[in-house]
Structures are given as C-alpha cells and as structure tokens.
Amino acid sequence: MTATIATERLSRRFGDVRAVDDVSITVAEHGIVGLLGRNGAGKTTLMQLLTGQDFPTGGAASVFGERPLENARVLSRVCFVKESQRYPDEFKGRHVLKAARLCFPDWDAAFADELVEEFRVPLDRPIKKMSRGQQSAVGVIVGLASRAPLTFFDEPYLGLDAVARQLFYDRLLADYAEHPRTIVLSTHLIDEVANLLEHVIVIDDGRIVIDEPAETLRERGATVVGPAARVEEFVAGHEVLHREHLGGTLGATIAGTVSPEERAAAHAAGLELAPVSLQQLVVRTTGGTDRGTETDA
C-alpha cells in the first residue's frame, strides 16, 4: 500500500539555515502522528513542504504517492490547519465554513454545526473580531469536519482554554475512530496529546531525531513514585531524567526499560511505576535542560 507521506532526503534551506535537513520519513495510512520539536526545529517548514506551500531545496516529498506541489489531486485530500491562518478581512465564521465545504469533498456540515455549538463560536462575527480562542476554534472545526484523508494541525489551539482543548482531543479521537484517516498533530503541549498519538516524529534543528511508535517510546523509561527515601534507593544506579517532589513523595523518571524483577521489587517496596512522560523524553532528546532536573510540584 502507498504510504500517505514519504520523503527522501527532503531539505529546505533559507540561506544558511537548514530548516529541514535531509529528512527521510514514511507515514503510513491511518494514524495520529505527533510532529514534535522545539521552537524553530522545522515542523512548520516540513508541513509546508508536504502541503505544496513551499519548494524543497533538496530531496523530494510525496503525498498519496505524488508530488504535492501544485497538484490538485493531492491537495484536495489535504487539510492544513495552522495557528497563523489568515482570512480575507470581511470574512465571518460562516464564510470560512462555507468555503471549507466547497474545498473538501468529505466535508460533514452536520458535524461542523455540532462543533460550532460545542466550541461556542459566534459564526456571524467577523473572524478578525473574534477572540484568539474563537479563531483557533474555527480552525479546529475546519480540520475536524473536513474529514480530509490527510489533516495537519500545526499548533492549532493558541488561545483555546483547557476545556476547549479537551473537547478538541475528545472529538478528534472519537471522529478518528469512526472515520480513520491520517492526522499529523504538531504541538508543544506534548503531555496533553501523548495519549492520542500512535506514532511520534521528533525534529531537532531540521533533522529527525525520533521516528517511532508511541508504544515503543513509552517503554524507554518509567516514573517511580513513592516515599522519597525508598524511591531514591530504587533508582540508585539508574540514569535519573527528572525528579519531582510533592511533600515527602518523590516521582523520579528513569531512562531505560524496567525488568520484570525490578517491577516486582518496586511493587514489594510499595512503589508505583508509571509510564515515562513523553514530554521528558522529547526534552531530553532535543537537548533541553530537563536532564536530571528537579521540580517541586
């Protein structure tokens, strides 16, 4: 089966900046993929290359088996929701949905109406007069109701409050289950979306540093929680990525897999073993300062 996305040594340079540098990835059909990385890592540039909005300076990208640039066959099946989306000045929310209905063959108007209610979007207000969160909600509604076979969400929720973000995650997951498609989600709120992701791609300085199923990543470490002294005893000899204190309780995140014997020992010592935080793994892989850090919760 043709991969939804395939790139071969894809590169985009801006002068000396290698925004996307020799990227070779394959994204299979159907799945929710996290595209993660620090500011300026190259996420938006990569998505722009994949949606035909920019030209590579090296290598090639194919989407649904074809080049995306100026290719209506490909682009009619792709929806790109970005935080910085601009609309004509006079556009109201209603106009955006109308335009989306014309652009996307699988547009579900009834679903869009439901989402408008749930996100409380004032459709008759000009987009530029909407609050930041309401503008983001419009983008999220377009992305969900388009049912495009390939949908990119690039930091779609600037300004969305916690309730609206949760609503987005819930609707995304439920709708994906009923209408499987390929969804690429780029975000800084890594732990918020961690449970949605089936595959994780991390880009750093234009290069891919992680490209793995989320399940595999989660097995790369564990968080040990319990009375501080007992946790310290357990983690001695392990690489500790992060310590979080809450009163006398300590949560310590360790790298590497925990053997069945260690699990049994942790259990016997009254310690809890939780999966590693995806955010901590990503921060560590992308050279952040989270290595061995301490926080007081």
Ligand SMILES: Nc1ncnc2c1ncn2[C@@H]1O[C@H](COP(=O)(O)OP(=O)(O)OP(=O)(O)O)[C@@H](O)[C@H]1O
């Ligand atoms: N048009 C451009 N001209 C020059 N440099 C650019 C241009 N577009 C992007 N860059 C640079 O390319 C790099 C990657 O930018 P990009 O916007 O893809 O990062 P990002 O991962 O999406 O970042 P963020 O999370 O901050 O949105 C950055 O160093 C950025 O400054």
